[in-house]
Amino acid sequence: MLAVLIDPDKSDESRLDNLVFHPDFNQIDFLFVGGSLVTDGNMKTCIAGLKKRTDKPLIIFPGSPNQIDENADAILLLSLISGRNPDLLIGRHVESAYKLKRSGLELLSTGYILVDGGRTTTVSYISGTTPIPNDKPGIAAATALAGTQLGQQLIYLDCGSGASNHASPKLIAAVKNEIDVPVIVGGGIKTAKDAQRVWDAGADIVVVGNKLEDDPVFLGELVEAKMAFVEG
């Protein structure tokens, strides 16, 4: 499946129109909204703008509790299990627990694993955590396994937005081999070939953000790659 990550700080009305009226928009399975650092207020405006335009599942990918918005459909309840920052393992969850309960959002408990994508990304800087080296599939697999043993329903392997490289096929395959829950892979996917490689390695959902912001033609190429994968 294919998810598009929308950065609320870069999503004015015309950008949302361009996405939703794109001829291949219907082939997107999920819309993720959020980011490590989002200006207050933009999240609400972006979710309202999307809800006005589409019924596609709208899932919050939160960088902080102020990104919780009951108008979305669900939220990736992320626990940053590759890091050792207690705030992102349980602290923010405690702060948000009542708000989440009242929101009525579907909660998708997600083990979030940061993988080194070749450069310091906003998420590694803001979270103050060290990513797992891309050439250490064993560490990633053990981390993912521990996450599922703790009851996490999804595993997200992320190199962070704008990473130079995506998670390696070896690392994705090693994770996939250990667990039975769906694996989401994002960060640094910049070509249809990258996406193809990531699906081939076993990713259930490929997430693309950055590249689509500057190159709307890319969506057509991605959809073509997705179709080829599904059919082949």
Ligand code: 1GP
């Ligand atoms: C980042 O996985 C997402 O958290 C998407 O990354 O913006 O690099 O596509 P990109």
